[in-house]
Amino acid sequence: NKAFDVHSVRKDFPILNREVKGHRLIYFDNAATSQKPQSVIDALVHYYTQYNANVHRGIHSLAEEATAAFEATRDAVKHFINAAAREEIIYTRGTTESINLVAYSWGRQHLAQGDEVIVSGMEHHSDIVPWQIVCEEKGAQLKVIPVNEQGELELEEYRKLLSSRTKLVAVNHVSNALGTVNPIQEIIQLAHAQGALVLIDGAQSAMHLDVDVQALDCDFLAFSAHKMLGPTGMGILYGKKHLLESMPVFMGGGEMIKEVTFEKTTYNELPYKFEAGTPNIADAIAFKPAIEYINTIGKENIRKQEDLLLQHATQRLKEIEGLRIIGDNDHKVSVVSFVIDGVHPQDVGILLDNKGIAVRTGHHCVEPLMQRFCIPGTIRASFAFYNTVEEIDLMVEALQKAVKILR
Ligand code: PMP
Numbered sequence: 001n002k003a004f005d006v007h008s009v010r011k012d013f014p015i016l017n018r019e020v021k022g023h024r025l026i027y028f029d030n031a032a033t034s035q036k037p038q039s040v041i042d043a044l045v046h047y048y049t050q051y052n053a054n055v056h057r058g059i060h061s062l063a064e065e066a067t068a069a070f071e072a073t074r075d076a077v078k079h080f081i082n083a084a085a086r087e088e089i090i091y092t093r094g095t096t097e098s099i100n101l102v103a104y105s106w107g108r109q110h111l112a113q114g115d116e117v118i119v120s121g122m123e124h125h126s127d128i129v130p131w132q133i134v135c136e137e138k139g140a141q142l143k144v145i146p147v148n149e150q151g152e153l154e155l156e157e158y159r160k161l162l163s164s165r166t167k168l169v170a171v172n173h174v175s176n177a178l179g180t181v182n183p184i185q186e187i188i189q190l191a192h193a194q195g196a197l198v199l200i201d202g203a204q205s206a207m208h209l210d211v212d213v214q215a216l217d218c219d220f221l222a223f224s225a226h227k228m229l230g231p232t233g234m235g236i237l238y239g240k241k242h243l244l245e246s247m248p249v250f251m252g253g254g255e256m257i258k259e260v261t262f263e264k265t266t267y268n269e270l271p272y273k274f275e276a277g278t279p280n281i282a283d284a285i286a287f288k289p290a291i292e293y294i295n296t297i298g299k300e301n302i303r304k305q306e307d308l309l310l311q312h313a314t315q316r317l318k319e320i321e322g323l324r325i326i327g328d329n330d331h332k333v334s335v336v337s338f339v340i341d342g343v344h345p346q347d348v349g350i351l352l353d354n355k356g357i358a359v360r361t362g363h364h365c366v367e368p369l370m371q372r373f374c375i376p377g378t379i380r381a382s383f384a385f386y387n388t389v390e391e392i393d394l395m396v397e398a399l400q401k402a403v404k405i406l407r
Contacts, residue, residue: 004297004305004385006387006388009385012038012293013035013038014041015036019356022358023355026357026387026394028381028383028387028395029358029379030383030387031204031227031364033226033227033232034226034229034384035386036230036231037290039289040229040231040289041286042061042232043175043285044283045346047281047282048251050065051066054066054278054281055278056069056255056272066281066285069285069288070281072285073291076291077089077181077287077291081212081236083213083214088238088241089233089236089237090238090239090270090271090275091234091236091275091279092235093234093235093280094125094210094224094232094234094235095124095223095235096222097237097329097378098237099130099199099222100130101237101250102130102222102237102239103130103131103133103376104130104250104324105249106243108248108323110136111134111140111167112139114141115140116141116161116163116166117131117134117135117146117166117170117183117355118142118145118158118161118171118191118196119131119144120144120147120172120368121153122151122172122182122366122369123170123366123368123369124202125365125366125367127170127171127172127199127201131168140167144368147159147369150327150328151175151327151328152258152327152331153182153183153187155183156372158190161285162196164194166191168198169191170201170398171199171201172200173200173202173205174205174335175335175379176204176366177335177363177370177380178332178335178337179310179337179382180331182204183331184200185216187357197220199218200221201222201223202221202223203223204333204335205333207228207294208222208223208302209303219240220237220239220240221233221237221239222236222238224236224399225283225287230283230287231282231290233280234283234286234287242264242268244273244274249267249273249274249276251276252276253276254278255268255276255277255278255279256272256273256275256276284305290406297385302324305385306379306384306385309334309336309387310336312392313383316392316396320396320403321341321403322340322403325338325343326338326375333380335380336382337378338378339378340399342406343359345362345378345379346361347406348359348361348379351405352395352399352402357395357398359378359379360382361377361378362378363376364378381395
């Protein structure tokens with residue numbers, strides 16, 4: 001990896017040059033979606049201008065080119081997460097669809113009355129609601145790993161929740177609301193010791209941390225391209241091959257079949273069995289340069305820059321009177337979530353936007369976690385490696401002014 005230079009990296013992200021309300025954009029909403037490097041934007045344009053065609057079915061040149069590029073992403077993803085086989089990489093629309101696929105397919109097949117599914121108290125709604133739906137349908141129970149005051153999972157309580165009734169544990173690697181990195185290796189080992197499977201929601205970790213599915217031994221991993229420099233509408237479900245093979249199909253239609261008669265349909269092999277209909281071709285293709293970009297910068301460089309930003313932000317924010325960081329702990333990446341006495345998060349968000357600073361305010365799709373901390377929501381600044389220390393100083397300055405106006 002080349003030496004990391006944030007100013008040269010920033011040149012690859014055209015949006016970082018734009019102005020918002022007369023100020024240079026400061027984009028601190030990376031946990032919602034990351035910005036895109038020029039190479040990803042170029043790949044989208046190149047596909048639509050040069051070889052737009054449907055995949056897998058055509059024998060003409062354009063279809064072959066599109067298919068090759070579409071399938072090349074699968075190999076890039078396989079290497080990126082160190083999957084054992086390309087058949088284990090299923091294309092979806094994103095983390096949400098990946099989790100729903102497992103809930104509807106695996107969950108409906110395996111969950112029964114009296115079974116239990118464990119999620120954590122800091123899950124995104126997309127890793128709660130699908131399990132609630134299938135548990136209700138099957139008479140299974142949803143159990144929740146509690147979160148402590150520092151915004152960490154209580155592992156002792158998790159141990160107590162595990163039993164032979166536990167069929168699946170679904171937890172995020174990194175919390176989108178707090179930035180907490182969960183000890184998934186330990187969570188996975190403990191679950192496996194009870195014979196339960198584990199789904200990791202990797203939406204917030206895929207860009208920031210090493211994720212090696214074979215080393216982790218997770219059974220399923222879900223993540224979204226758009227949170228890791230890639231396009232929206234594209235996501236991945238990784239699953240161990242023997243599990244995916246034994247799971248019933250999720251959606252029916254073209255692409256996912258081998259043979260159809262009115263009497264009986266046989267299904268395609270993996271991964272196509274789970275990829276019904278015309279896929280999101282352009283966005284799948286443009287996901288590859290996103291992965292390549294991350295690999296070129298290197299996760300170590302990404303992590304170093306983001307840790308620097310997180311430390312600096314944490315320290316500077318504490319200068320603001322009445323500011324409280326939610327989830328102030330030592331195992332975090334790139335997210336700082338906070339509340340300020342006497343001011344409403346949304347008002348702060350509006351005043352920051354007036355200075356061109358994009359943060360997220362509200363419950364961040366984790367309402368149960370907000371209830372845990374007895375707050376309606378937080379102000380969340382989430383960083384990427386293309387952010388700078390100077391940007392954080394500008395945010396702190398703007399926050400100090402905002403607090404003066406609002407109090
Ligand atoms: N899980 C986590 C931890 C997330 O941060 C998000 C996105 N905010 C999701 C799941 C859902 O991802 P998507 O909306 O891309 O499906």
